[in-house]
Amino acid sequence: MTVRTRIAPSPTGDPHVGTAYIALFNLAFARAMGGKFILRIEDTDQARSTSDSEKQILDALRWLGLDWDEGPDIGGPHGPYHQSQRTDIYHQHVEQLVDKGHAFRCFCSTERLSALRVQQMKDKQQPGYDGHCMSLSSDQVEQRISAGESSVVRMKVPREGSCKFQDMLRGEVEIDWTQVDMQILMKADGMPTYHLANVVDDHLMEITHVIRGEEWINSAPKHQLLYDYFGWEMPVLCHMPLLRNPDKSKLSKRKNPTSILYYQRMGFLAEALCNYLGRMGWSMPDEREKFSLDEMIQDFDIKRVSLGGPIFDTEKLSWLNGLWIRDMEPEEFGRRVSQWAFNKEYFMQIAPLVQSRVELFSDIEPLAGFFVSGVLPLTEENFQIKGLEPDVLKRVLQFSLWRFEALRHWERESIEGTISQLAEEMGLKLRNFMPPIFMAITGKSSATPLMDSMAILGPDMTRARLRHALGVVGGVSKKELKRLEKEFVLLGSDENSGGSAAS
Numbered sequence: 001m002t003v004r005t006r007i008a009p010s011p012t013g014d015p016h017v018g019t020a021y022i023a024l025f026n027l028a029f030a031r032a033m034g035g036k037f038i039l040r041i042e043d044t045d046q047a048r049s050t051s052d053s054e055k056q057i058l059d060a061l062r063w064l065g066l067d068w069d070e071g072p073d074i075g076g077p078h079g080p081y082h083q084s085q086r087t088d089i090y091h092q093h094v095e096q097l098v099d100k101g102h103a104f105r106c107f108c109s110t111e112r113l114s115a116l117r118v119q120q121m122k123d124k125q126q127p128g129y130d131g132h133c134m135s136l137s138s139d140q141v142e143q144r145i146s147a148g149e150s151s152v153v154r155m156k157v158p159r160e161g162s163c164k165f166q167d168m169l170r171g172e173v174e175i176d177w178t179q180v181d182m183q184i185l186m187k188a189d190g191m192p193t194y195h196l197a198n199v200v201d202d203h204l205m206e207i208t209h210v211i212r213g214e215e216w217i218n219s220a221p222k223h224q225l226l227y228d229y230f231g232w233e234m235p236v237l238c239h240m241p242l243l244r245n246p247d248k249s250k251l252s253k254r255k256n257p258t259s260i261l262y263y264q265r266m267g268f269l270a271e272a273l274c275n276y277l278g279r280m281g282w283s284m285p286d287e288r289e290k291f292s293l294d295e296m297i298q299d300f301d302i303k304r305v306s307l308g309g310p311i312f313d314t315e316k317l318s319w320l321n322g323l324w325i326r327d328m329e330p331e332e333f334g335r336r337v338s339q340w341a342f343n344k345e346y347f348m349q350i351a352p353l354v355q356s357r358v359e360l361f362s363d364i365e366p367l368a369g370f371f372v373s374g375v376l377p378l379t380e381e382n383f384q385i386k387g388l389e390p391d392v393l394k395r396v397l398q399f400s401l402w403r404f405e406a407l408r409h410w411e412r413e414s415i416e417g418t419i420s421q422l423a424e425e426m427g428l429k430l431r432n433f434m435p436p437i438f439m440a441i442t443g444k445s446s447a448t449p450l451m452d453s454m455a456i457l458g459p460d461m462t463r464a465r466l467r468h469a470l471g472v473v474g475g476v477s478k479k480e481l482k483r484l485e486k487e488f489v490l491l492g493s494d495e496n497s498g499g500s501a502a503s
């Protein structure tokens with residue numbers, strides 16, 4: 001048997017370090033076993049998937065040296081490798097399940113389902129589908145479909161007993177069937193859900209080992225059931241521990257930069273980031289900290305993954321990066337630095353912003369040096385801005401940070417829209433709102449135009465600088481945070497028409 005593993009990202013955002021972490025362990029496992037590593041794009045969520053995000057994910061994984069043997073860009077014998085191009089396959093399979101009586105059409109309206117949920121919560125029951133449409137006859141189903149009623153397909157799930165499955169790191173895992181909902185397999189728009197597409201594809205792509213994040217462990221019973229219904233053998237499962245922030249909470253962009261693009265822009269080396277991800281819950285037999293991808297593959301044993309939540313600590317990562325940098329030949333160091341940010345491609349994004357604002361080339365650094373910096377050396381004095389009270393200042397920084405966390409398309413126009421809307425909702429003039437943001441992002445009171453600069457710097461670097469600025473002006477205590485969260489939710493609503501944040 002040839003070992004085949006896969007990484008199956010959904011292209012719905014920036015390339016996440018968590019994706020790289022899971023990709024790394026899948027790759028190391030496959031390579032160590034002489035197997036193949038496959039990349040599949042799970043883009044069935046058409047509303048959220050973008051080709052930009054897909055490209056960034058592929059570029060980021062490749063930058064890290066995590067190359068795949070089959071995938072959307074290089075093809076392979078099990079394509080297509082985009083789920084959006086496989087809908088016929090899912091339709092055929094879902095029909096099989098319906099024909100065999102393992103799945104059924106459900107016509108329940110969202111109103112009925114939410115009322116059901118509310119009642120279940122009231123009755124302190126596990127929320128989930130109650131089987132309402134399960135007993136419809138095939139004639140009834142046909143009639144309702146021909147009458148144009150919209151429907152989904154759900155899988156049947158036993159209501160008693162428990163599901164047992166094996167996990168490579170945990171041994172036997174047992175989950176009661178009552179905890180498992182009658183999952184929708186096919187949505188009303190004819191697109192499959194993750195569960196159906198994932199199981200069908202893993203089978204057809206001959207995946208032998210599914211190594212994925214712990215957050216999927218509760219989905220395993222549904223998947224096992226689907227494999228049974230189809231009469232297929234289930235791949236071996238391995239759920240990796242989730243990466244955590246230093247405060248042990250799940251790694252999230254609210255607390256830490258999570259985009260690989262941020263780490264690139266900060267000047268981390270691909271080798272060091274890959275090395276650090278390899279240290280997440282795993283160690284070399286001799287426990288050494290610095291090792292290459294090839295060395296990791298050489299000594300790889302998945303059984304050495306420990307389940308304690310690995311902490312993704314950027315300070316530790318910086319330290320490791322320093323080791324890699326100091327071990328480089330000077331020539332290589334120079335080459336890599338120019339590749340990083342002293343290259344034409346990056347500079348040509350910045351050049352149009354500086355050309356009309358300088359007299360000498362040497363004026364460029366004071367104006368645009370922040371494009372090649374990380375966190376800026378700011379002090380509290382930098383934020384003593386006329387006409388801006390300290391508590392308003394904090395709100396401007398914190399609320400902007402929250403709005404940017406929610407911004408899906410990072411472009412000049414959307415950044416500008418976010419800022420002007422927020423200023424308006426806070427009842428602040430842009431002339432008062434902008435200076436602290438400008439200072440946080442550029443470290444200066446005059447520099448290249450802010451919105452364009454933020455668009456180039458990217459969302460994670462922008463947020464990291466706003467977070468840093470908040471720290472510089474004294475940070476936000478837990479109590480304050482609660483209060484600000486409440487105000488933030490009310491922003492823009494009628495209740496806040498007085499612009500309380502600014503008052």
Ligand code: GLU
Nearest residue numbers: 008009010042198212216
């Ligand atoms: N598209 C899923 C994700 O978010 C894949 C999960 C899996 O590996 O099964 O990452």
